Amino acid sequence: METLLQQLTRGNALFLIIILGIGGSFHAGYHISGLSSPSPYIQRFINSSWYDRYEELPPAQTVTTIWGLIVSVYAVGGLFGAASVKFIPGKLGRKKAMIGNSLISIVAAGIMLTSKGANSYEMIIVARILHGYSAGLGASIHLMYLGEISPRQIRGIVTLTSTTFVSLGKLSGRIFGLSEILGCEELWNIILCVPAFFSVVQIVVLPFFPEAPRYLYIERGDDKACKKALQSLWGEGDYKQEMDEMLAEQAAIESAPPKSPLQLLGDRTVRWQLITMSLIYCCNQLSGMSAINTFSFDIFLKAGIPSEEIRYVTLGLGVAEIITSISCGLLIERTGRRLLFWGGYGAMAASWALASVMLNLKDSGYWGPYITAGLIILFIIFFCGGPAGATATLNSEIFIQSNRMAAIVIIGIQRWLVYFVLGLVFPFLINALSSYCFVLFACMCLLGCLYTFFVLPETKGKTLLEISEEFKAIKVCGKSFLKKRKVETKL
Numbered sequence: 365m366e367t368l369l370q371q372l373t374r375g376n377a378l379f380l381i382i383i384l385g386i387g388g389s390f391h392a393g394y395h396i397s398g399l400s401s402p403s404p405y406i407q408r409f410i411n412s413s414w415y416d417r418y419e420e421l422p423p424a425q426t427v428t429t430i431w432g433l434i435v436s437v438y439a440v441g442g443l444f445g446a447a448s449v450k451f452i453p454g455k456l457g458r459k460k461a462m463i464g465n466s467l468i469s470i471v472a473a474g475i476m477l478t479s480k481g482a483n484s485y486e487m488i489i490v491a492r493i494l495h496g497y498s499a500g501l502g503a504s505i506h507l508m509y510l511g512e513i514s515p516r517q518i519r520g521i522v523t524l525t526s527t528t529f530v531s532l533g534k535l536s537g538r539i540f541g542l543s544e545i546l547g548c549e550e551l552w553n554i555i556l557c558v559p560a561f562f563s564v565v566q567i568v569v570l571p572f573f574p575e576a577p578r579y580l581y582i583e584r585g586d587d588k589a590c591k592k593a594l595q596s597l598w599g600e601g602d603y604k605q606e607m608d609e610m611l612a613e614q615a616a617i618e619s620a621p622p623k624s625p626l627q628l629l630g631d632r633t634v635r636w637q638l639i640t641m642s643l644i645y646c647c648n649q650l651s652g653m654s655a656i657n658t659f660s661f662d663i664f665l666k667a668g669i670p671s672e673e674i675r676y677v678t679l680g681l682g683v684a685e686i687i688t689s690i691s692c693g694l695l696i697e698r699t700g701r702r703l704l705f706w707g708g709y710g711a712m713a714a715s716w717a718l719a720s721v722m723l724n725l726k727d728s729g730y731w732g733p734y735i736t737a738g739l740i741i742l743f744i745i746f747f748c749g750g751p752a753g754a755t756a757t758l759n760s761e762i763f764i765q766s767n768r769m770a771a772i773v774i775i776g777i778q779r780w781l782v783y784f785v786l787g788l789v790f791p792f793l794i795n796a797l798s799s800y801c802f803v804l805f806a807c808m809c810l811l812g813c814l815y816t817f818f819v820l821p822e823t824k825g826k827t828l829l830e831i832s833e834e835f836k837a838i839k840v841c842g843k844s845f846l847k848k849r850k851v852e853t854k855l
Contacts, residue, residue: 371518374599380513380573381522385529387466387566388506391559392499393533395438396657397682401541401675402552407431409552410485430485434492439784441496446776448497449504450625450769454583458509458576465505466563469498473560480553491556500780503530504772511760511768512578513597515606516827520696520757524689527756531689531748533559534657535682542675573597581610609827613764621766628770636835637762640820641775644705644755647812649782651712652805653747655790656681656740663740666723668733677737681744688745692753700824701754702816708750709813715743716806723802751812761823762831 372378410430414422453461472494479487507526514522536558541547546555574593581590587607594603628634656663664674696704719739725732763771793801821834 371598375595375597376573377513377522377597380597381510381525383566383569383573384462384506384509385525385532386562387462387469387502387570388509388529389503389526390529390533390536390562391469391495392442392503393530393535394537394559395495395499395533395556396537397534397678398537398541398556398558399435399438400678401538401547402555403431405549405552406434406485406488408549409480413483413485416483434485434488436784437489438492438496438499439780441493441498442500443496443777443780443784445497445500445502446504446780447773448501449508449776450773452501453505453508454769458505458512458579459570459573461505462502462509463567463570465498465502466566468494469502469563470560470567472498473557473563477553477557495556496780500776504776507756507760508768508772509576512576513593515598516609516825518697519761520701520754520824523757523760524692524696524753527692527748527753528686528689531682531685535679535686538675538679538682542679547675577606578610581607582614613828623767623770625770625773628767628774631767633836634763634767634771634832636819636838637767637832638771638774640762640815640835641759641771642778643815644751644758644812645775645779646782647709647808647815648747648751648755649779649786650805650808651709651747651751651812652716652743652802652809653752654783654786655805656744664733664737669737681741684741685744685748688748689753692749695749696753696757697824700822701758702820702822704750704754705816705820706813708746708754709809709816711746711750712743713806713809713813715739715746716802716809719743720800720802720806758823761826761828762835764828764832 372381407427410427411421414420414426452464456464472491475487475494476491479485479491503526506529507523510523510526511519539545540555540558546558574596575589577590577593577597580586580593590607590610591603594606595601623631629638664677669677692704719736722732722736722739759772759775760768790801793804797804819838821831821838823831823834826834
């Protein structure tokens with residue numbers, strides 16, 4: 365039996381996974397963490413830019429407002445990027461859509477790079493919107509592309525690489541932000557342009573790789589191109605099993621044409637899939653991970669870590685995240701998805717509960733803040749080794765081709781909206797509740813644990829149609845949505 369590495373290196377699949385990663389979800393991870401280090405320099409730039417124009421210093425509230433806008437418009441751009449997934453990959457195909465998205469990223473980097481010389485904070489805002497749009501669109505296409513190139517037996521590992529590249533992006537943002545590298549006042553605009561280099565690499569290399577086989581077969585009806593793409597990616601073979609699965613899915617699509625996001629929301633047959641992904645994404649974002657990524661400095665300062673040590677602690681977070689994310693890829697096809705979800709959420713809830721206790725004991729000794737930091741690192745290990753990795757896989761498994769595009773749009777819009785709201789609310793939350801705000805995170809993790817333990821079916825090793833039937837069989841109080849729908853149809 366072939367090892368995973370042998371399967372990935374029989375063709376060009378491993379190289380395509382890397383190229384998709386550095387031009388896809390890597391950007392989303394980098395721009396989440398990359399803004400933390402240059403934040404004081406950008407705020408000073410806003411001050412100086414304002415003074416050069418009006419010959420007076422701006423009010424502190426004005427600087428805070430402009431800075432808050434620079435932070436939050438990234439999520440606004442991401443929301444529009446996620447919403448446009450419905451149209452762009454369907455019109456252009458997955459490969460051309462990724463290349464076009466990389467061009468947007470390069471344009472955004474050019475605007476960011478020249479903003480300092482132009483003495484314009486407005487250009488930073490425009491660049492952040494474009495970076496957000498590119499991240500929202502690119503991460504969605506990246507995940508879609510991975511799901512459509514991977515055989516069923518290793519689909520979990522392949523799609524999980526999108527999460528690995530998010531973690532790699534976050535770690536890179538923290539590394540480049542160190543004062544020993546680019547984290548100084550003269551280079552703050554260059555820090556935020558680093559991902560554009562990887563976009564250039566993707567534009568140059570990606571045209572030599574094939575289009576997604578599932579897209580070629582199901583949406584374009586080109587079985588020869590599909591088989592050729594499979595052989596290019598995974599080596600020589602007839603791939604009858606994979607193409608038979610696509611054929612069955614194509615037959616299901618012909619009886620149920622692709623839906624718009626609004627039509628999908630009204631479709632009872634996918635109600636449990638939408639509820640599941642919506643709740644999981646909410647639990648992931650409100651578990652505390654998004655807050656750690658964006659406000660790690662404030663969190664560790666509140667925990668009692670000396671300010672000069674915080675950047676190295678956050679670097680440790682990034683290392684733990686990337687190592688755990690890679691390790692999760694080795695486990696997901698052995699343990700299945702359910703265990704990673706409910707086990708991970710349960711351990712995360714326990715970590716936050718203990719961290720809340722330690723935050724109240726931080727003055728008891730010098731060791732208190734460091735135990736709190738250790739618990740937060742444990743939380744990241746449980747998150748990246750469980751729900752974070754399994755979410756990317758589940759998202760590509762529970763919707764058939766005709767529903768997947770609309771589902772990605774719905775979930776993407778929700779994800780960016782929650783990210784935007786959390787960015788606005790969390791600074792006030794941590795000031796109002798102090799250590800007790802982490803109890804709210806623990807409650808969200810507990811909700812995710814209970815839901816995935818009692819409701820979520822296992823998807824490991826099953827076809828997309830088999831998974832769809834598993835969700836239709838879910839019952840609440842002895843009744844399923846599907847049975848209720850049949851009764852309504854008869855009436």
